[in-house]
Amino acid sequence: xxxxxxxxxxxxxxxxxxxxxxxxxxxxxxxxxxxxxxxxxxxxxxxxxxxxxxxxxxxxxxxxxxxxxxxxxxxxxxxxxxxxxxxxxxxxxxxxxxxxxxxxxxxxxxxxxxxxxxxxxxxxxxxxxxxxxxxxxxxxxxxxxxxxxxxxxxxxxxxxxxxxxxxxxxxxxxxxxxxxxxxxxxxxxxxxxxxxxxxxxxxxxxxxxxxxxxxxxxxxxxxx
Amino acid sequence: xxxxxxxxxxxxxxxxxxxxxxxxxxxxxxxxxxxxxxxxxxxxxxxxxxxxxxxxxxxxxxxxxxxxxxxxxxxxxxxxxxxxxxxxxxxxxxxxxxxxxxxxxxxxxxxxxxxxxxxxxxxxxxxxxxxxxxxxxxxxxxxxxxxxxxxxxxxxxxxxxxxxxxxxxxxxxxxxxxxxxxxxxxxxxxxxxxxxxxxxxxxxxxxxxxxxxxxxxxxxxxxxxxxxxxxxxxxxxxxxxxxxxxxxxxxxxxxxxxxxxxxxxxxxxxxxxxxxxxxxxxxxxxxxxxxxxxxxxxxxxxxxxxxxxxxxxxxxxxxxxxxxxxxxxxxxxxxxxxxxxxxxxxxxxxxxxxxxxxxxxxxxxxxxxxxxxxxxxxxxxxxxxxxxxxxxxxxxxxxxxxxxxxxxxxxxxxxxxxxxxxxxxxxxxxxxxxxxxxxxxxxxxxxxxxxxxxxxxxxxxxxxxxxxxxxxxxxxxxxxxxxxxxxxxxxxxxxxxx
Ligand code: HEM
Ligand code: SF4
Ligand code: SF4
Numbered sequence: 001x002x003x004x005x006x007x008x009x010x011x012x013x014x015x016x017x018x019x020x021x022x023x024x025x026x027x028x029x030x031x032x033x034x035x036x037x038x039x040x041x042x043x044x045x046x047x048x049x050x051x052x053x054x055x056x057x058x059x060x061x062x063x064x065x066x067x068x069x070x071x072x073x074x075x076x077x078x079x080x081x082x083x084x085x086x087x088x089x090x091x092x093x094x095x096x097x098x099x100x101x102x103x104x105x106x107x108x109x110x111x112x113x114x115x116x117x118x119x120x121x122x123x124x125x126x127x128x129x130x131x132x133x134x135x136x137x138x139x140x141x142x143x144x145x146x147x148x149x150x151x152x153x154x155x156x157x158x159x160x161x162x163x164x165x166x167x168x169x170x171x172x173x174x175x176x177x178x179x180x181x182x183x184x185x186x187x188x189x190x191x192x193x194x195x196x197x198x199x200x201x202x203x204x205x206x207x208x209x210x211x212x213x214x215x216x217x218x219x220x221x222x223x224x
Numbered sequence: 225x226x227x228x229x230x231x232x233x234x235x236x237x238x239x240x241x242x243x244x245x246x247x248x249x250x251x252x253x254x255x256x257x258x259x260x261x262x263x264x265x266x267x268x269x270x271x272x273x274x275x276x277x278x279x280x281x282x283x284x285x286x287x288x289x290x291x292x293x294x295x296x297x298x299x300x301x302x303x304x305x306x307x308x309x310x311x312x313x314x315x316x317x318x319x320x321x322x323x324x325x326x327x328x329x330x331x332x333x334x335x336x337x338x339x340x341x342x343x344x345x346x347x348x349x350x351x352x353x354x355x356x357x358x359x360x361x362x363x364x365x366x367x368x369x370x371x372x373x374x375x376x377x378x379x380x381x382x383x384x385x386x387x388x389x390x391x392x393x394x395x396x397x398x399x400x401x402x403x404x405x406x407x408x409x410x411x412x413x414x415x416x417x418x419x420x421x422x423x424x425x426x427x428x429x430x431x432x433x434x435x436x437x438x439x440x441x442x443x444x445x446x447x448x449x450x451x452x453x454x455x456x457x458x459x460x461x462x463x464x465x466x467x468x469x470x471x472x473x474x475x476x477x478x479x480x481x482x483x484x485x486x487x488x489x490x491x492x493x494x495x496x497x498x499x500x501x502x503x504x505x506x507x508x509x510x511x512x513x514x515x516x517x518x519x520x521x522x523x524x525x526x527x528x529x530x531x532x533x534x535x536x537x538x539x540x541x542x543x544x545x546x547x548x549x550x551x552x553x554x555x556x557x558x559x560x561x562x563x564x565x566x567x568x569x570x571x572x573x574x575x576x577x578x579x580x581x582x583x584x585x586x587x588x589x590x591x592x593x594x595x596x597x598x599x600x601x602x603x604x605x606x607x608x609x610x611x612x613x614x615x616x617x618x619x620x621x622x623x624x625x626x627x628x629x630x631x632x633x634x635x636x637x638x639x640x641x642x643x644x645x646x647x648x649x650x651x652x653x654x655x656x657x658x659x660x661x662x663x664x665x666x667x668x669x670x671x672x673x674x675x676x677x678x679x680x681x682x683x684x685x686x687x688x689x690x691x692x693x694x695x696x697x698x699x700x701x702x703x704x705x706x707x708x709x710x711x712x713x714x715x716x717x718x719x720x721x722x
Contacts, residue, residue, distance in 0.1 A: 025722060030439040032722045034463035037443045040319055041352070041460055047313045054312040113353045114320070118460065120721065195722060203442055205421035209304055213418040218429035218539075 006184060007169040011162055014191035021194035022202060035200040041114035049108055053101025057130075059094040060137070064151075068159055071152035078149050087148050092141050099134045102127060126196045129188050136182040144176060155183075225500055227524055227534040229544050229689070230412065230432035230575050231475060232497040232553040233484075234563045235405055236677060237581040238636070239491040242403035244268050244364065246483035246492075250407075253471070253482045257718065259461025261326040261351045264363050265468035266483045268405045272379035272393065272616070273366045275404075277322040280454040281380040281567065287316040288452030289415050289570030290508060297508040297571065299419055301450045307421060310446075317449045320460070324361040326351040352460070369401050376401075381619035389613050400611035402581035405491070407483065408455040408468035409566070409574030410434050412522065413504050416467070419450030424465075431691065432575060433470045438718075441465050452570035462718045476691040484686065493680075495551030495687040496544060497575065498524040498535060508571045512623040515568040522573065523558050526551070547689035552676055553577065560673055561664075562632045569623035580617055580632055582640070583610045596650045603644065603651070604637045631664070638663035639670045 025032060039046050067074045078084040106127050109119050141147045158171035172183065192198055250266040269275045283289060287301040302310055329346035337344030350357040366375035372394055382390055392398055410427075414434050417425045424440035425447055427433070436447070436456070443463040447456040456467045471481035479485065484492040499522045507518040524531040526548035535545060548554065556563040556579060563577035586605050587594040597603050607614060607630055617633075618626040638659040645656035660670055676684060 029716070029722070031462075031464070031716055032719070034441070034443040034721070036463040036721055037445055037458070038460070039314060039317060039445065040458045043313070043317070043319045047315075050312045113355070114460075117352055118720065122721075197721060199722075200442060203422075205423075205442065205444065207423065208307060208421035211423055214413070215417050215420075215423050215426040216429050217426045 003169050003173050007158075007172065007180075008162070008167040010184070011187045011190075014187040018190045018193045022199060025194055025199065026203075033199050033203055034197070036118070036197045038115050038118055041118065042108065042112045045104060045108040045112065049101050049104035051101070052097045053105055056094045056096070056098030056101055057134070060091060060098060060134075063091050063094075063148075067148065067151045068156050071156040074148055074152045078146070078152075084146055084148070088141070088146055091148065092138065095134060095138050095141065099131075099138060102131050102134055106131060122192075122196050126192055126198065129185055129192060133182070133185045133189055136178060136185065140179050140182055144179060225530065225534040226502045227498050227531055227538055227540065228432065228501050229430065229535070229540050229548065230497045230499055231410070231470065231689070232432075232495060232551070232557075232575040232577070233407075233410075234493040234495075234553050234556045234577050234579065236491040236493070236556075236579040237402055237404065238579060239489040239677070240268070240403040240405060240581070241489045242268055242270065242368070243488050245486050245488045246405055247363075249482040249486040250468075254469075255466075258351075259459040259718070259720075260457070260466060262320060262323050262363075263457040263459075263466065265455070265457070266405065266407045267363055268403050269364065270367055270369055270376075270401050271404045271620070272372075272376040272382060272401065273369070274375045274378050274380075275406075276324075276363045277318045277454050278361075279322075279378065279380055280318075281452075283452060283570070285316065286318065286452070286454070287449055288454070289450075289567075289572055290413070291571075292509055295509070297505060299415060299450055301415075301419055301446065307446070311421070311444055314445050314449055317445055317458075318454065320352070324363055324365070325357060327357050327359060369399065372399075381616050384615040384619055384624065385613055389615075393611070393613070393616075398611050400583065402612075404566075404578070405483075406453065406455070406566075407576065408434065408451075408470070409453060409572065409576040410468075410470060411572035411574050412499055412501075413508060413571065413573045415450040415452060415570070415572050416447040416456050419446040420444070421446060425456075428472075431472075431475070431689070433472050433475070434467070435469055435472070436465050436467055438462075438464050438466075452567065452572065453574075459718075461720055463720060464718075475688055478688050478690065480682075480686040480688065490680065490685065493552040493556065493676075493685050495553040496526075496548040496689050497551065497553055497557070498526050498531060498540075498545075498548050500524050504573065507573070512569050513625055515571070515623045516564065516625065516628045519565060519568055519573055520558060520561075523554070525558075526554065541690070541692060544689040547687050550687045552680075552685060552687060555672075555676065560635070560669065561628070562635060562673070564621035564628055564632065566621060567623070568621075578621060579636070580621060580629060582633065582636055583612055603641055607633055607637075635663040635665050635673075638665060639673055642667070642670055643674055 077087065108115055109124065109127065154171050154175065158168060161168040161171070172180065193202070247264055247266045247268055251264065255261070255263045255265060264276065267276050275281065279285065283300060289300055290297050291300045301316065327348045327350050330349055331346045333346050334344050348357050348359055349355060366372065369376055376394060377390070393400065410433055412432070414427060417427060417434065421444050422440050422442050424437045426435060426437065428435065441464045445458055445465065447465050448458050456465050459466050474481055480494055484494055503522050507522050510518040526532070526545060532545060557577050563579045565574040565577050583604060585603055588602065589595065614626045614629060617629045618624055622628045641651055642656040642660050645651040645653045660667060
């Protein structure tokens with residue numbers, strides 16, 4: 001019962017809210033979409049915090065996505081121990097970067113007078129959840145080896161079962177609690193996306209790569 | 225040929241008295257809000273000085289504007305391939321410390337202070353944190369050369385000067401300064417637009433005003449770094465960038481922008497410039513030495529039939545073309561060669577031009593009495609002995625080239641001398657006329673310049689083209705639909721986040 005609620009109900013609710021609210025927010029309150037950068041108020045601690053956090057988390061996140069979409073490829077790669085160690089060590093070091101980054105960001109939020117002014121309660125909730133997400137991930141990676149392999153055999157099938165609308169939580173219910181909380185806080189992050197500044201990574205401006213350098217808008221008919 | 229119309233500006237620095245009325249007019253209308261409190265879309269700097277934000281002209285530091293790299297025009301800040309590297313933290317973006325921390329005073333203390341021996345004071349408090357603040361800088365902290373050893377001495381444009389010249393510039397007997405009022409230049413090749421990854425900043429096709437779409441801006445802050453004039457500002461409260469909008473609601477209704485309208489020295493002119501958008505890239509690739517000419521070549525003659533034909537093809541109306549033919553800006557920039565764009569080497573092709581300020585009139589004094597001048601050279605010191613070295617002005621207005629600055633200064637000095645011969649009569653008229661000729665100026669032109677400089681009316685200073693918003697509105701929405709409603713547009717509280 002509890003398992004069904006936590007690992008079937010909750011993820012669906014989180015994902016549904018994330019999609020619906022993000023779209024509604026984008027159409028009804030586009031002004032609220034922003035990275036809410038605070039670099040203008042404080043730049044040095046942000047350099048360390050933001051750079052380490054983002055580079056770390058983006059690599060880790062890509063790793064998770066890769067294992068989700070191509071679990072067999074990961075298993076094939078991990079067939080040789082040396083390659084397995086290489087993957088695990090890379091992943092772990094990226095996670096450590098993110099950890100240092102998010103800790104720096106949290107310290108910055110509490111110590112800089114000006115940054116405090118633009119810190120909302122939700123900012124702190126988000127940073128705390130992210131801190132938990134990264135540290136639980138590191139803990140799991142160290143204690144329950146080898147994550148990259150069992151992600152492909154357990155987590156990926158479970159997540160796919162959610163995607164295919166035939167949820168099979170039994171793939172992960174036997175896993176240790178620490179691992180399960182890592183899942184839960186992951187869903188919590190998804191839930192937080194539409195309500196916090198996390199919307200910023202939904203609107204990463206990749207169209208910059210192909211747009212023309214100058215933007216000219218004509219009000220009258222007949223012109224671009 | 226792709227002729228476009230641009231609402232352009234001239235600031236006549238010889239007339240600016242440094243009163244900051246323009247800045248206050250702008251502040252009261254647009255930036256008196258939380259998060260925008262530190263912004264001065266219009267600010268007035270004392271030159272030599274470091275300006276606002278401090279040392280904004282130092283592009284080694286701030287990486288603003290365009291450079292020619294591998295034969296191509298590129299942003300100094302970033303390129304398409306590499307822009308994501310800097311998105312998490314902008315290495316060259318100025319922070320609040322480079323502008324100043326805005327403050328107010330706790331005035332209520334004056335009324336609520338307890339009974340005591342001393343008068344109560346209103347202590348300064350930060351507008352960001354609300355706490356007591358020890359004020360260390362402001363938007364015009366070096367006004368009138370205050371703290372010149374720290375500020376004027378570190379003016380980026382002094383680069384080309386010898387140590388001796390620098391000392392002379394700042395020694396008390398030969399001290400010199402002028403004011404530089406600055407707004408967004410609404411450039412023809414804006415670096416802010418090109419740098420914005422979201423595409424939130426755009427140039428309006430009809431009048432060339434550069435605006436930030438507040439709904440599209442995501443706070444990636446590339447524009448702040450990329451604008452070499454530091455005229456895009458980051459609103460620290462809403463997380464969006466904002467900039468001078470040239471008071472477009474006023475311009476659309478035929479009124480001059482607030483800073484123009486309120487200008488006490490009447491230094492500001494506004495008029496239409498037609499320019500050929502097809503030529504911009506080629507002009508940007510020119511060497512520093514050719515830039516002033518290349519920029520002037522971009523500007524098209526509104527009396528030329530081919531230009532007019534192309535303008536009409538682009539939908540530019542007859543009234544706008546008429547305004548272009550009466551444009552004071554066209555006269556100052558193109559016909560007379562008096563007005564120069566600031567830092568053309570940034571290659572954004574500003575639509576704001578400055579008539580440089582002359583040095584002080586000189587007198588010889590005998591026994592404490594000022595003598596009337598006996599020769600033309602005695603009214604103004606010759607340019608090579610001017611207190612403000614030409615090399616300095618050349619760095620500011622000529623991409624390092626002295627020739628265009630000298631041309632403008634010589635002409636203005638010749639006109640002043642000629643007028644003096646006419647009205648005061650203590651200068652020999654033949655000498656004055658020879659001076660005009662040497663400065664490439666006919667008496668007719670001199671008279672026209674004199675009139676537009678000194679006797680200009682509101683209508684002559686501001687030749688504002690009609691915006692034809694009536695046509696635009698019909699495209700966007702049915703006007704009758706909103707009849708009796710509160711209007712349309714962006715009507716949302718500038719609230720941070722969700
Ligand atoms: C390519 C994708 C991303 C881009 C371009 C990006 C960009 C940014 C930017 C510009 C900021 C503002 C930094 C400042 O204050 O100046 C920011 C802040 C932040 N980002 Fe991202 N981000 C991305 C992905 C992510 C992801 C995947 C996460 C988390 C799952 C994330 C979490 C955060 C957090 C928590 C902050 C707030 C930091 C703070 O000020 O305390 N970002 N991001
Ligand atoms: S001066 Fe104005 S138009 Fe030009 S680059 Fe700066 S903000 Fe953009
Ligand atoms: S209002 Fe006019 S005269 Fe006064 S500082 Fe501004 S530009 Fe100069």
